[in-house]
Amino acid sequence: GDSVTQMEGPVTLSEEAFLTINCTYTATGYPSLFWYVQYPGEGLQLLLKATKADDKGSNKGFEATYRKETTSFHLEKGSVQVSDSAVYFCALPNAGGTSYGKLTFGQGTILTVHP
Amino acid sequence: DGGITQSPKYLFRKEGQNVTLSCEQNLNHDAMYWYRQDPGQGLRLIYYSQIVNDFQKGDIAEGYSVSREKKESFPLTVTSAQKNPTAFYLCASRETGGTDTQYFGPGTRLTVL
Numbered sequence: 712g713d714s715v716t717q718m719e720g721p722v723t724l725s726e727e728a729f730l731t732i733n734c735t736y737t738a739t740g741y742p743s744l745f746w747y748v749q750y751p752g753e754g755l756q757l758l759l760k761a762t763k764a765d766d767k768g769s770n771k772g773f774e775a776t777y778r779k780e781t782t783s784f785h786l787e788k789g790s791v792q793v794s795d796s797a798v799y800f801c802a803l804p805n806a807g808g809t810s811y812g813k814l815t816f817g818q819g820t821i822l823t824v825h826p
Numbered sequence: 827d828g829g830i831t832q833s834p835k836y837l838f839r840k841e842g843q844n845v846t847l848s849c850e851q852n853l854n855h856d857a858m859y860w861y862r863q864d865p866g867q868g869l870r871l872i873y874y875s876q877i878v879n880d881f882q883k884g885d886i887a888e889g890y891s892v893s894r895e896k897k898e899s900f901p902l903t904v905t906s907a908q909k910n911p912t913a914f915y916l917c918a919s920r921e922t923g924g925t926d927t928q929y930f931g932p933g934t935r936l937t938v939l
Contacts, residue, residue: 743926754832754916754930755869800868804926811876812857812920813884814928816868 713738717801717817724791724824732786732820734775734801744768744777744784747800749819755800758786791824798822828853830931832917837936839904839911847902847934849917857920858900859928862886862913869916875900904936912938 718733736744743762747755759768764779773788784801801817830851839845851858857876861869871884875894889908894900904911917931 745927747930752933752935754932755918757927757929760927804920804928812922812926812928813859813871813874814869814918818868 713742713803713805713815715801715803715815715817718820719818721821721823724822726793726824726826727790728824730786730788730791730795730822732799732801732822734784734786734817736782736784736801736803738782738803738806740806741779742803742806744775745802745804745814746773746775746784746786747802749798749800751797758799791822793824793826796822796824830917830919830929832915832931832934834934835932837934839936839938841938842906844903844905845936847904847915847917847936849900849902849931850898851900851917851919851929851931852898853919853921853929854897855919855929856897856922858894859918859920860884860890860892860900860902861916861918863916863933864913872902872915911936 714737716735745760746758748758749755759770761768761777767776775784775786798819800819802814805813833848859874860872863869870886873892875881891903915934918928920928
């Protein structure tokens with residue numbers, strides 16, 4: 712079945728540092744890929760997405776490129792801010808059958824950014 | 827504004843009681859989902875519905891029940907059979923076609939007293 716392996720955390724950085732959170736996946740076919748962000752006590756917000764190989768999703772300074780060859784979708788940001796402190800989830804949707812669209816999530820990576 | 831609303835934000839339940847969590851969306855999405863999140867863990871799927879009057883069990887359906895009588899609404903009942911219901915519950919809906927993106931509500935935190 713589908714699976715998502717996400718970089719274990721927590722990750723602690725100083726403000727303006729470079730961020731990478733690794734995500735690799737196994738799936739049938741070539742599904743869309745998503746990154747979600749969850750701030751304390753809130754639901755998940757879609758951060759960015761990519762629909763096909765070599766697509767780059769971007770939003771709020773975050774980027775991730777859909778790499779078919781390495782089955783990866785790593786999240787990057789060049790200069791993090793304190794306000795980026797949150798939990799980040801990589802996810803992919805089931806591509807067929809009665810569970811079509813069901814999301815498989817990584818375990819989540821806790822990011823803490825210090826001033 | 828289109829979106830997903832969940833109520834209440836916080837819910838306290840005594841042991842042996844059933845409680846119902848509300849989820850409403852005005853995004854005109856056909857598919858809706860319920861997830862459970864425990865501290866420090868990822869999300870696990872409880873139930874989902876691809877269309878009105880139809881729903882399927884997810885990975886951890888025992889002790890939960892749902893209904894889908896209207897497109898906009900997908901309430902979740904946590905029954906007394908659920909042995910460890912204290913958790914954060916998230917509802918989502920999915921746009922059909924295109925990227926199949928799921929959008930989430932703000933969540934309900936359920937605590938058993």
